[in-house]
Amino acid sequence: MMTAEMKTRIEARVNEGLKNQWYPVAKSVEIRTDRPYGAVVMGQKLVLWRDGAGKIRCIEDFCPHRGAPLSYGEVHDGQIGCRYHGVIVDGTGTVQRVPAMPxxxxxxxxxxxAYQVQESNDAVFVFMSVDEGQEAPDLPLPTELSDPAWTGFLCTAIWDVNYRYALDNLADPMHGCYLHAESFTLAFGSKQDLLELDDRGDGFRVSRVGQVGENFDWVEFAVGEGGMFCHLDIPYPKAAGPGGHMRILGYVTPMGPRRCKVFFWRMRKVEGFDRESWRFLYRARLEERHWNVLEQDRVMLEGMPDDARRREMLYQHDIGVAHLRRALNRAAKAQIEAEDASDVAAE
Ligand code: FES
Ligand SMILES: [Fe+2]
Structure with a gap:
């Protein structure tokens, strides 16, 4: 039997975000050699920049002198200088110079x-470990990102909801034909169906029983040691140019109790001339339409009360949502137990 205290701790951990995970925090182009970038992950303020060799550095966004945000400062010779009184800190979090005081x-x-950072496919990921020295598992990446047959664009957005809402939304294919019914890509298919769930151990798939390839009909989550991501297909009408379905690869980064950042790669399998023509069409016309769809998600989720789960009534279509929540709860419980065990060992 799980104690009430354990239940509360699991709930709090899930709400905050799992630790020991790689989370995307920014687009690669946002991290520069000439100015720092402030990010927030799981309530922790971080500052990122590129040092002289172009390597990305990430440390706490807190000046060791009196706590000013280092992200308000400047990058000098690959190190960061606090704006308040000029203290210089390097990429390991060590104070290099205090210019005001000999x-x-x-x-x-x-x-x-300091935090471990990895850059991949136009995004910057940070490993949010419990302890600094901990070895990070491999960065979990969808295969499409390393397959040259696919091409795409990364889009990011900050939503003012707990990250769990963004994940629930991704695990819920049935909202496509309702919430997005007026959209360019998701106006098709039937509005009534059943869903099925395939648990694969290292993730799961939720799909509509009655149709595939008509709307947002399935989603797959990969749940690995180093993080979680999902992919899904959005059928593209002919007017969207060459290539098959649009594939969305999604990550959600918890920022704070009511804030998260979504990272979506919009990918298509198109090569040669068709690739260029789709990329052009995307920038010229399609991107804006896709943004409208994403805005519908954001507005809906931000309108929901933060404790909706206390009153909600799930039905068959929520098998993906329920499964995802169980997976998060299990992972949170395992983390808490491991931390407790290492605390006992340390005593
Ligand atoms: S607070 Fe940063 S130098 Fe004083
Ligand atoms: Fe949606």
């Missing part, structure tokens, strides 16, 4: 935590 004892002190 022989200041702060110099040489490792004062801040």
């Amino acid at each position: 022989d200041c004892p702060m110099e040489g002190r490792k004062a801040l935590r």
Whole structure:
């Protein structure tokens, strides 16, 4: 039997976001050598920049002097200088110089935590480990991102809802033909169906029983050691140019109790001239339409109360949502138990 206290801790952990995961935090182009970038992941403020060699650095966004955000500062010679009184910190979180004060004892002190960073496919991922020294598992990436037959665009958005809502929304194919019924891509197919769930151990698939290839008809989640992502197909009408369905690869990053950042790669399998013509069409006309769809999701989710799950009544179509929540609960429980065990061992 699980104690009430354990249940509360699991709920809090899931709400905050799982630890020891890679989360995307920014687009590659946003992290520069000439100015720092402030990000928030799981309530923790982080600052990122590129050092002289172009390598991305990520440390706590907190000046060791009096706590000013380092992201308000400047990058000098690959290190970051605080705007408030000029303290210089390097990419390991060590104070390099205190220009205002000769022989200041702060110099040489490792004062801040550094985070492991990896860049892939136009995005920057940070490993949100419990301890700094911990070894990170491989960054979980969908195969489409390493397959040259696919091409696409990364889009990101910040939504003012807990990240769980964004994940629930992705695990819920039936909303496509209702919420997005007036859209360019999701106006088709039947509005009544059953869903089925295929649990694969390293993830799961939720799909409509009655149709495939007409609307948002299936989604697959990969749930691995280093993180979670999903993919799904959006059928494209002929007017959308060459190539088959549009495939969405999605990650959701928890930022705070009511804020998250979504990362969606919109991909198509098109090569040669068709690839260029789709890429052109996407930028010229399609991107805006896709944004409208995403806005419908954002507005709906932001309109829902933060504790909706206390009153909701799930039905058959919510098997994906329920399965996803169980997976998050299980992972949170395992993390908490492992942390408790290592606390006991340390005592
Ligand atoms: S707070 Fe950063 S230098 Fe004073
Ligand atoms: Fe949607």
